[in-house]
Amino acid sequence: GAVVSQHPSWVICKSGTSVKIECRSLDFQATTMFWYRQFPKQSLMLMATSNEGSKATYEQGVEKDKFLINHASLTLSTLTVTSAHPEDSSFYICSARASEGTPIYEQYFGPGTRLTVT
Amino acid sequence: AQSVAQPEDQVNVAEGNPLTVKCTYSVSGNPYLFWYVQYPNRGLQFLLKYITGDNLVKGSYGFEAEFNKSQTSFHLKKPSALVSDSALYFCAVWGTYKYIFGTGTRLKVLA
Numbered sequence: 001g002a003v004v005s006q007h008p009s010w011v012i013c014k015s016g017t018s019v020k021i022e023c024r025s026l027d028f029q030a031t032t033m034f035w036y037r038q039f040p041k042q043s044l045m046l047m048a049t050s051n052e053g054s055k056a057t058y059e060q061g062v063e064k065d066k067f068l069i070n071h072a073s074l075t076l077s078t079l080t081v082t083s084a085h086p087e088d089s090s091f092y093i094c095s096a097r098a099s100e101g102t103p104i105y106e107q108y109f110g111p112g113t114r115l116t117v118t
Numbered sequence: 119a120q121s122v123a124q125p126e127d128q129v130n131v132a133e134g135n136p137l138t139v140k141c142t143y144s145v146s147g148n149p150y151l152f153w154y155v156q157y158p159n160r161g162l163q164f165l166l167k168y169i170t171g172d173n174l175v176k177g178s179y180g181f182e183a184e185f186n187k188s189q190t191s192f193h194l195k196k197p198s199a200l201v202s203d204s205a206l207y208f209c210a211v212w213g214t215y216k217y218i219f220g221t222g223t224r225l226k227v228l229a
Contacts, residue, residue, distance in 0.1 A: 043219035109161035
């Protein structure tokens, strides 16, 4: 089946620095990718939807300037957490829409990236 | 507002026994309902979905779920649990344009 990878799987950074998380569709082209944030003992919350070659659409309450999303190719989307603070520590998960012709709810999820800001 | 509730943080069941993981939902219109499973350090894996048709939906790894419109429930079931079923299970509903996930239920199958 389709595989979505994320890199790194975990990262520790210092407060005030920026960190980039990559999401790749390994064996299919993903025109639409999604970024979620998962808090401990809480559900996944959609942060933004990114379409290849265009600006991401952010959910209400998500800071666009803090969480920069770039979907530069059909197999890669990146999430950059800028000027990270401890409250940004979380588990970040990406997903990719199966293909343009499938329902948008058919998504393949990556394994997630654990971000810890010290 | 659309929402999903998973009332149990954790469910413990003995290996070989039947298991049920509960989910209720609140949506306007006909719901699109899903179950996903998350293993440690792994992405969410799709188990099954209900879009339309038979209320009993069969999915991967022997799991099934029953859509009950009157009770607005979509409980996940398996006749005989395996230790390898131990994981975090998420119920979700497809909202206007995005997933609405429950808070997850950790299933622990005891040998």
